[in-house]
Amino acid sequence: MTYSLVSHLTCPKCSETYDVDTIQQLCVCGSPLLVEYKLDEVKKHVTKEMIAEREQSLWRYHELLPIRKIENKVSFEEGMTPFLFLPRLGEEIGIPNLYIKDEGMVPTGSFKARGAAVGVSKAKELGVQNLAMPTNGNAGAAWSLYAAKAGLEAHIVMPVDAPEMTRKEVSISGAHLYLVNGLISDAGKIVGDLVKERGYYDASTLKEPYRIEGKKTMGYEIAEQLNWELPDVILYPTGGGVGLIGIYKAFLELQKLGWIKEEKLPKLVAVQAEGCAPIVKAFDEGKTESEFWENSTTLAFGINVPKAIGDFLVLDAIYQTNGCAIAVSEEEIRASQREVARLEGQFICPEGAATFAAAETLKKHGWIKEEEQVVCLNTGLGIKYPEAFEVDVKTMEPFERIKS
Numbered sequence: 001m002t003y004s005l006v007s008h009l010t011c012p013k014c015s016e017t018y019d020v021d022t023i024q025q026l027c028v029c030g031s032p033l034l035v036e037y038k039l040d041e042v043k044k045h046v047t048k049e050m051i052a053e054r055e056q057s058l059w060r061y062h063e064l065l066p067i068r069k070i071e072n073k074v075s076f077e078e079g080m081t082p083f084l085f086l087p088r089l090g091e092e093i094g095i096p097n098l099y100i101k102d103e104g105m106v107p108t109g110s111f112k113a114r115g116a117a118v119g120v121s122k123a124k125e126l127g128v129q130n131l132a133m134p135t136n137g138n139a140g141a142a143w144s145l146y147a148a149k150a151g152l153e154a155h156i157v158m159p160v161d162a163p164e165m166t167r168k169e170v171s172i173s174g175a176h177l178y179l180v181n182g183l184i185s186d187a188g189k190i191v192g193d194l195v196k197e198r199g200y201y202d203a204s205t206l207k208e209p210y211r212i213e214g215k216k217t218m219g220y221e222i223a224e225q226l227n228w229e230l231p232d233v234i235l236y237p238t239g240g241g242v243g244l245i246g247i248y249k250a251f252l253e254l255q256k257l258g259w260i261k262e263e264k265l266p267k268l269v270a271v272q273a274e275g276c277a278p279i280v281k282a283f284d285e286g287k288t289e290s291e292f293w294e295n296s297t298t299l300a301f302g303i304n305v306p307k308a309i310g311d312f313l314v315l316d317a318i319y320q321t322n323g324c325a326i327a328v329s330e331e332e333i334r335a336s337q338r339e340v341a342r343l344e345g346q347f348i349c350p351e352g353a354a355t356f357a358a359a360e361t362l363k364k365h366g367w368i369k370e371e372e373q374v375v376c377l378n379t380g381l382g383i384k385y386p387e388a389f390e391v392d393v394k395t396m397e398p399f400e401r402i403k404s
């Protein structure tokens with residue numbers, strides 16, 4: 001059996017097709033490309049029972065990943081993250097069937113590891129030596145460390161305000177780190193120059209087709225962890241939207257394989273911060289594309305993306321699943337981060353906390369029904385963002401126990 005049953009790349013905008021065995025970036029029309037598989041072959045040769053016996057990582061779905069040769073796989077055994085029931089928080093916010101998919105439990109402490117694992121593996125398979133990318137932190141950290149393992153050189157451009165921990169991860173990996181006094185969109189322009197002038201592989205969000213394949217495995221795992229039955233609602237902290245596009249793609253593939261029964265897919269919810277909500281604005285206006293969000297700001301750094309290149313795919317996934325898009329405030333993010341830790345013992349990242357704040361609001365407005373099974377995606381570890389959290393101090397006489 002071949003390791004991958006990948007077929008080709010296709011453009012969701014103009015339907016042009018491309019070969020997966022040579023380097024491809026965007027379609028000539030400017031759209032991101034999506035990976036297609038020989039699903040009939042997968043159906044013939046792979047079963048859910050076979051997958052159940054395999055390694056506890058995203059590579060258990062290797063026929064549905066684009067890496068042809070196992071020796072090109074660059075992995076720290078990422079994936080198959082915990083899927084946990086949150087009864088105490090669920091009771092508090094009136095959603096008794098509340099779950100978390102906890103992506104804090106992956107190498108590098110954020111779910112960017114999934115995209116990096118598959119993206120770097122494929123880059124290695126294609127013979128790439130230098131890759132470049134703009135990042136709000138976590139993607140650069142993950143791609144640098146995976147590139148180090150693969151023996152590739154990474155060139156990472158990051159806003160000076162990005163979480164400091166991620167800067168350290170990039171630096172210690174030996175990657176070339178460039179700091180820019182601006183936003184990820186400004187970093188993107190610098191990467192554009194590096195790519196043009198030096199011929200580097202452009203690993204920017206959705207400018208290479210394989211990061212999304214790593215992130216889609218969250219969708220496969222949610223299905224498998226629920227015994228191949230899908231939940232009613234999935235809330236996703238949306239920056240570039242890669243994970244949301246990927247989860248939707250995963251469900252469509254599972255439907256075609258006949259591995260899930262449901263005709264009806266989970267309602268997908270894009271959660272953004274009030275300080276950077278281009279997808280929410282587009283959704284509220286019934287549009288199919290977003291506009292650049294000026295002066296964006298939020299402590300949830302991973303979702304500070306003023307204009308996503310795959311915005312039309314995010315909006316399509318929301319519309320097709322009868323989902324929605326919602327923005328939450330910085331105060332709500334902080335409050336939810338505290339609530340999740342206080343009631344469930346998990347120190348999640350601000351982006352993940354945003355999904356819980358959104359679930360609470362959607363329940364209050366009746367959009368989420370009490371009986372629905374709801375999954376919030378925590379995309380990283382809270383301990384990666386020490387500067388984003390204020391400590392609640394109690395002093396004890398005669399000595400002060402904690403100072404902050």
Ligand SMILES: *Cc1c(COP(=O)(O)O)cnc(C)c1O
Binds near residue numbers: 139237244380
């Ligand atoms: C990148 C990132 C996001 C947003 O992911 P997209 O798939 O690009 O929308 C959310 N949370 C964290 C922690 C991130 O690093």
Ligand SMILES: [Zn+2]
Binds near residue numbers: 011012016027029030
């Ligand atoms: Zn195209």
